[in-house]
Amino acid sequence: MDLHQLLVFDHIARLGSYGKAAVELELAQPTLTARIQALERAVGGRLFVRHGRGIMLSDRGAAFLPYARRAIEVLREGVEMGERAEQGTAGRVTLAVLESLSGYFLGPVIAKFRSEHPDVAVAVRAGNHESLLPLLRDGIATLGLVVWPANAPRDLTLRPILTLRESVVLVAAPRHPLARRAAVTTTELLHSARPFLWMRWWLAAPPRLTQLMERATDTVTVPFATAREMVLSGSGAGFFPWMQVADLIADGRLRQIKVRDLPTLSRVSALVQVERGVPLSAAATALVDGVRSRAEALKLLTRSSDARPRTR
Numbered sequence: 001m002d003l004h005q006l007l008v009f010d011h012i013a014r015l016g017s018y019g020k021a022a023v024e025l026e027l028a029q030p031t032l033t034a035r036i037q038a039l040e041r042a043v044g045g046r047l048f049v050r051h052g053r054g055i056m057l058s059d060r061g062a063a064f065l066p067y068a069r070r071a072i073e074v075l076r077e078g079v080e081m082g083e084r085a086e087q088g089t090a091g092r093v094t095l096a097v098l099e100s101l102s103g104y105f106l107g108p109v110i111a112k113f114r115s116e117h118p119d120v121a122v123a124v125r126a127g128n129h130e131s132l133l134p135l136l137r138d139g140i141a142t143l144g145l146v147v148w149p150a151n152a153p154r155d156l157t158l159r160p161i162l163t164l165r166e167s168v169v170l171v172a173a174p175r176h177p178l179a180r181r182a183a184v185t186t187t188e189l190l191h192s193a194r195p196f197l198w199m200r201w202w203l204a205a206p207p208r209l210t211q212l213m214e215r216a217t218d219t220v221t222v223p224f225a226t227a228r229e230m231v232l233s234g235s236g237a238g239f240f241p242w243m244q245v246a247d248l249i250a251d252g253r254l255r256q257i258k259v260r261d262l263p264t265l266s267r268v269s270a271l272v273q274v275e276r277g278v279p280l281s282a283a284a285t286a287l288v289d290g291v292r293s294r295a296e297a298l299k300l301l302t303r304s305s306d307a308r309p310r311t312r
Contacts, residue, residue: 002248003075005039006068008032009047013065015228016054091283092121096141098269100224102126102199102245103200105298106145109290120283129203136234141283145291147203149272157265157275162292164300168265171245171254179255186212186261189237195220197227209239241267 011021011030022029040047046063055064097106102124110122125135129150137156144158152158170189172179189212190196196216201224205213213219213312220236224244230236230252230304248254271291273280280288297302 001039001042001103002307003072005035005042006072009039009061009068010065011071011115012036012048012055013061016056018055024059030273049229053079079256090148091281092123093143093281093284093287094125094135094141095143096125096127096132096135096286097145098129098147099126099242101145101269101276104247105194105243106280106291109287111293113287114237114289115281117286120286122287128201131166136272138241139274139276140271142280144272145269145270147201148272149274150270151203157277158270158272160272161288161296162268163302164269164295166242166300167301168267169242169245169249170237170239170257170259171231171249172257173231173234174252174255175234176231176237176255178257179239181257181259183260186215186259189257189259190216193237194204194218195236197222197229197230197236199224199238201241202267208262212262239265266292291307 001289008027009022011025012018015021015024018029018036020034021027021131022032025032032189036047042159043060043064044058046058047064049058095106106124110124113120115120125132128145130215132141132144132146133150133152133156136144136146136158137153143161148163159220170178172193178184178189181188184192191312193216196213196307197216198213198216198219198221198223203307220230224231227238227240228244228248231238232248237257245254271288274282292301
């Protein structure tokens, strides 16, 4: 059965006449009759019976009518939602994102997107790089903000849409001994960190930082959330991607410390889509634009960030 058959059934039931329904629907009567006959075959019996000179609903038809009307409403809503999804005003977008980018960087993007697209369902799945790749491979996530290059498995081809570069900074709480100095050496860092916090957020850590970690005698290996709380409480110092601590530095809750004998460190990430030959929806494209605007405002876009998503 289809929407056209249900509409014919509803009109005949409401008007009590095949002829009146044909006029209101602007259909030839043989077409209207054919649709009712097809619907009766689908439901397994007669929907109308003769009553004097007119017609009336059969018992089967009377029982079926409220469900037909409900189906008409649902189908109409579905058609409307389909049109709105094409326009980017409805639908669903799931984004897999590095945990370190899910707060300060992504939070304002999602807030603004939701205010502009209130009927688009948005889901954000945060985690480490390795946990995000299966979400993209299995189609659970539409877009991903992952470490770049991603070193993805062979069965997953990722296309970068935007490439972001953020600095990696050493931070400590204002009351920590290291925070009393604007710049320190690596030797001073290792002596005073107590402990030196080590977080795994590279696919391959920069050699100079790895060497620094190997020299440390007081080291704690912790996830991001634990490391943030430790440094905020004045326990230890560590290197964080800037996005992970930018709000805390701005609020004065953490201090950034320069390391004189260590080269500038940075981390590159990318907003990606999976190469499946399926273009992004209008809603997903709008979310990409939001991420781009945020990255531009924070001066994170690299020169290679000129790719555009494949859209409908």
